Amino acid sequence: MELRCEPGQHLSEAERAVVDYINKQRYIISLLSISDIAEGAFVSNATVSRAIRKCGFSSLSEMKFRLTEDAKENKQTYEMNKILSMSYTECMETIKRIDIPSIIEIVRLLRGASVVYLLANGVTALLANEFAVQLQCQKINVCVISDSQMMKKMDLLATEKDVIFILSLQNSTPELAVGAKLGRKKGAKVVTCCCTTGTALDELSDLVVYGYTQSIYSNEVYGCASRLGLMIITRTIAEYMMAGSEQEG
Numbered sequence: 001m002e003l004r005c006e007p008g009q010h011l012s013e014a015e016r017a018v019v020d021y022i023n024k025q026r027y028i029i030s031l032l033s034i035s036d037i038a039e040g041a042f043v044s045n046a047t048v049s050r051a052i053r054k055c056g057f058s059s060l061s062e063m064k065f066r067l068t069e070d071a072k073e074n075k076q077t078y079e080m081n082k083i084l085s086m087s088y089t090e091c092m093e094t095i096k097r098i099d100i101p102s103i104i105e106i107v108r109l110l111r112g113a114s115v116v117y118l119l120a121n122g123v124t125a126l127l128a129n130e131f132a133v134q135l136q137c138q139k140i141n142v143c144v145i146s147d148s149q150m151m152k153k154m155d156l157l158a159t160e161k162d163v164i165f166i167l168s169l170q171n172s173t174p175e176l177a178v179g180a181k182l183g184r185k186k187g188a189k190v191v192t193c194c195c196t197t198g199t200a201l202d203e204l205s206d207l208v209v210y211g212y213t214q215s216i217y218s219n220e221v222y223g224c225a226s227r228l229g230l231m232i233i234t235r236t237i238a239e240y241m242m243a244g245s246e247q248e249g
Contacts, residue, residue, distance in 0.1 A: 160187025
């Protein structure tokens with residue numbers, strides 16, 4: 001179902017923008033507030049309310065209910081709605097958890113490091129490799145370590161001039177904490193980006209930034225959790241560094 005103006009009603013240009021925006025976002029409309037819609041359509045909250053009433057709904061809540069119920073009638077649309085809702089939740093929850101002063105301090109440490117050791121395991125190592133490229137573009141000396149045995153030898157690699165940067169969903173790999181502990185003994189700073197609080201990495205890290213994750217791809221063949229939260233954090237760090245470099249230039 002698409003939102004349409006009621007017969008006999010006339011939409012202004014701004015109100016039409018609201019209707020168009022709602023139709024584009026109807027699969028995640030249950031997650032959006034009136035302010036979200038107003039910002040997305042570049043109008044005021046009052047304009048959103050007027051547009052909704054002209055489409056035959058007494059309130060935003062009534063419109064959300066109707067659009068959501070209609071989406072459930074179509075199985076494919078409903079499943080897509082759930083997927084988009086999960087992604088939206090992960091993005092919003094991660095953004096809420098990001099501590100801006102910590103990000104700024106992390107960037108300072110990365111820029112001043114002799115070597116940045118990126119520690120990650122499994123599928124998360126793929127994200128670490130991408131982040132490494134982003135840091136290398138900032139002329140940062142980066143070494144990605146995804147091998148568990150190498151993590152146990154961080155005391156032979158790290159120095160007081162280095163930073164150990166750990167990417168992990170749940171810290172389910174014990175060697176990550178081992179690597180952090182050994183690096184700290186050598187005086188290296190430890191930064192952790194994790195989607196789980198209360199792990200051993202919390203006490204071993206100088207700075208921790210938390211993301212949010214949910215289980216995805218749950219079936220008999222493959223089960224995994226989303227790394228979208230970690231991607232948002234690393235992207236924030238990389239883009240902030242880029243913005244700083246451009247200002248300096």
